[in-house]
Amino acid sequence: MNIELILFGAFALLTLLSAGTVIFARSPINSAMALVSTFFFLAGLYILLWAHTVAVLQVLVYAGAIMVLFLFVIMLLNLGESPTRGRPTLARIVGGASTVGLLVVLGIALSKLPSGPPPSLGLEGQATFGTMATLGQVIFTQWLLPFEAVSLLLLVAMVGAVVVAKSRI
Template sequence: MNIEQVLFGAFAALTLLSAALVIFAKSPISSAMALVSTFFFLAGIYVLLWAHTVAALQVLVYAGAIMVLFLFVIMLLNLGEDTSGPRLTLSRILGGGAAIGLFVALALAIARVPNQMAVLDASQQATFGTLRAVGASIFTTWLLPFEAVSLLLLVAMVGAVVVAKSRI
């Protein structure tokens, strides 16, 4: 066992722990801050996988920009502590069932993946994961989903302002 395996195990365990804190935190602010730590631990896993560009984007985009947006919406909507106890409602039952179904589908998909490593030739290894390659991929192959996500975030922010406008 080498140091990379130990670090990977530590980052994976801390990622799962902080993800559980996102779900079970009582305060929305605590949940958002646990999500930030989850993003940082994921960035550590990306560094161990030699995906430094993805790790930097993880920290800049998700832990930075997206979480600022989430915290802005939480503060704008003035979401406080939920004083009522947990209630079992139809939407919670359906949401739990959907989460379990997605977990089972993910486990089955992972089980069907062949257990062999991908091999890149020398020219692919030199450009794999660079900012130029990531930018070219985003702005050619994935341009429509990229723009759709940015539009969705804009609509979410405008919607939060409209909802909270009556309280301001």
């Protein structure tokens, strides 16, 4: 047993516990704060995997900017506790069935992965792996459309929350 394995287990367990808190918390604010802790524990896992750039981006983008946006929308909408807590509704049944279906598909996909060791990056690949230049090149060439779609989706969600809340103000 080395310290990296112990830390990995601790971060993984804390990530799962805080993700469970996101799902089962009664207050939307408590769920959002549990999501922030989940992002920080994920950043710890990224650091243990030597993906320091991804860890920093995880904290800056998700735990910082995105969560501020989420908390702004939650507070703007003045969401309280759900009055139908515990009662099965059609949306909950469909959501549960969708979750089980997604887990089955994920299990099938994971079972089809090759079991051998991953391919090596080589010396040149190791030197550029995870750098900001490589990350920027991949995001703005190969993943430009999904990157812009997510930014547009966040903008529409924020404008929608403001429009919904403005009718009650």
